[in-house]
Amino acid sequence: MENEQTLTGEQSLELITSMINRAKNDYYDTGISALLWGSVIIFCSLATYANHYLQWAPLNYIWFLTTAAVVPQVIISIREAKSRGYKSYQSDLIGGVWLSYAIAIFLFSYLAYALNIVHDAPIYLTLFGIPTFATGYGRRFMPMIIGGLACWGLAILAVYIPYPNALFLMAGGALMAWFIPGLLLRRCYLKAKSQHV
Amino acid sequence: MFKDLNPILHSQLRLAVVSLLITVKEAEFTYLREKTNATAGNLSVQINKLKEAGYIDVTKSFKDNYPLTICKITPQGVHAFEEYVKDLQAYLNIKK
Numbered sequence: 001m002e003n004e005q006t007l008t009g010e011q012s013l014e015l016i017t018s019m020i021n022r023a024k025n026d027y028y029d030t031g032i033s034a035l036l037w038g039s040v041i042i043f044c045s046l047a048t049y050a051n052h053y054l055q056w057a058p059l060n061y062i063w064f065l066t067t068a069a070v071v072p073q074v075i076i077s078i079r080e081a082k083s084r085g086y087k088s089y090q091s092d093l094i095g096g097v098w099l100s101y102a103i104a105i106f107l108f109s110y111l112a113y114a115l116n117i118v119h120d121a122p123i124y125l126t127l128f129g130i131p132t133f134a135t136g137y138g139r140r141f142m143p144m145i146i147g148g149l150a151c152w153g154l155a156i157l158a159v160y161i162p163y164p165n166a167l168f169l170m171a172g173g174a175l176m177a178w179f180i181p182g183l184l185l186r187r188c189y190l191k192a193k194s195q196h197v
Numbered sequence: 198m199f200k201d202l203n204p205i206l207h208s209q210l211r212l213a214v215v216s217l218l219i220t221v222k223e224a225e226f227t228y229l230r231e232k233t234n235a236t237a238g239n240l241s242v243q244i245n246k247l248k249e250a251g252y253i254d255v256t257k258s259f260k261d262n263y264p265l266t267i268c269k270i271t272p273q274g275v276h277a278f279e280e281y282v283k284d285l286q287a288y289l290n291i292k293k
Contacts (some may be wrong), residue, residue, distance in 0.1 A: 001240035007209055009289045013210065016282070023231050082260075085228030086208075086221045 005075050023086075031185030032076050038179025039129075040069045045171040052164040063109070068109045070102075088189055101131040121166035125155035132177040147177035202288065205250045206281045209237055210243045215278050216269040218253060226266035244268060252277055 007015070044062050051059035058160070079089075105127055112120045133148025151173040158166045205248045206212050213233045218224060230240050244266075252274030256267045270278075 007207060009202075009285055011205065011209075011213060012285055013289065015212055016216045019213050019232065020220050023217050023220040085231070086224035088221045092222065174222070 024134045027191055028105070029185050030076075030080060030189045031149075031182045031187075033073060034082075034178040034182030034185060036069060036072060036182075038174050038177070038182050041174035042171045042179060045167045045174065049164050049167040049171075052167075058072050077099045090138060095136055097131045101127065119163050119166065121158040121163070121170050122162075124170060125151045125158055128177050129155065132181075136181075141181065143181040143186075144177070148180055150176035202284055203277055203281045205246065205252065206277060208243070210239065211247055214240070214243060214247060214268070215252060215270065215274060216262075219275065219278055220266060223267050224267040226268065229268060247274070250274075251276075 044065055047059055047062045051062070105124070106119075108123060108127065111117070112123075117123075129151030132144050132151060136144025136146075136148055147167040154169045154173045154176075158169045161169060206215060210233060213235075214229055217229060217232055226237075226240070226244070226271045229235075229244075230237060232238065235243075244253065244255060248255050251271060254271055256269075258265050258267075
């Protein structure tokens with residue numbers, strides 16, 4: 001790009017529009033975070049369901065895997081931020097939504113334990129839907145919008161499906177909200193990466 | 198009678214840089230170079246001009262032993278860009 005090339009009014013407007021669009025379309029997500037959380041929640045839900053019949057003591061602590069998954073998540077977030085090359089206003093906002101969600105979900109896990117709430121799937125699914133829908137809406141990424149709506153639909157269904165079968169709905173929610181969108185994001189990311197090589 | 202377009206912004210590369218910075222909170226030099234397809238030397242000169250005009254803030258540091266330059270638009274830069282777009286709209290007779 002030349003620096004002092006004389007621009008007409010139309011060219012200036014075209015340049016502004018093209019640069020704004022380039023920045024807008026530069027949404028960078030490797031899909032790894034979504035795949036990580038989708039896999040962890042699906043695995044924990046199905047393991048808890050299996051353990052209802054197996055009664056294997058170590059599996060009672062399987063949900064601690066979600067706490068352990070915070071470590072790779074922090075590493076992924078730092079790496080993605082480093083390779084992005086820019087900070088957007090939107091990523092700060094969406095980061096805040098996910099942080100609020102993480103705090104709310106850990107707080108609710110404590111409350112469910114303290115208040116002895118056994119049938120907690122509808123509340124978890126409602127919480128799953130909030131950041132997923134917000135991210136999909138903010139990024140205009142339809143699979144996450146659908147994922148968020150699916151979680152809320154499954155939350156209503158979970159009211160009528162008793163424990164432990166409701167765990168299948170939890171796994172379904174994680175599949176729709178994170179695993180499938182994660183796969184799609186990953187595919188887009190790898191495609192874009194191969195075009196830049 | 199049309200107002201003259203701001204000469205600092207009415208240059209292809211400087212306008213491209215400011216248009217990119219208006220959409221993000223801050224951006225690295227390499228990101229701006231990639232998006233504008235400019236050479237490092239040329240971009241560096243234009244960034245300095247924008248900095249001297251007070252339109253952008255430039256922070257220099259190191260990341261993994263490599264120099265890291267981060268650019269951020271200032272409130273003065275945002276105002277200048279908005280005025281530039283308004284003048285451009287008047288010039289092109291575009292109604293909002």
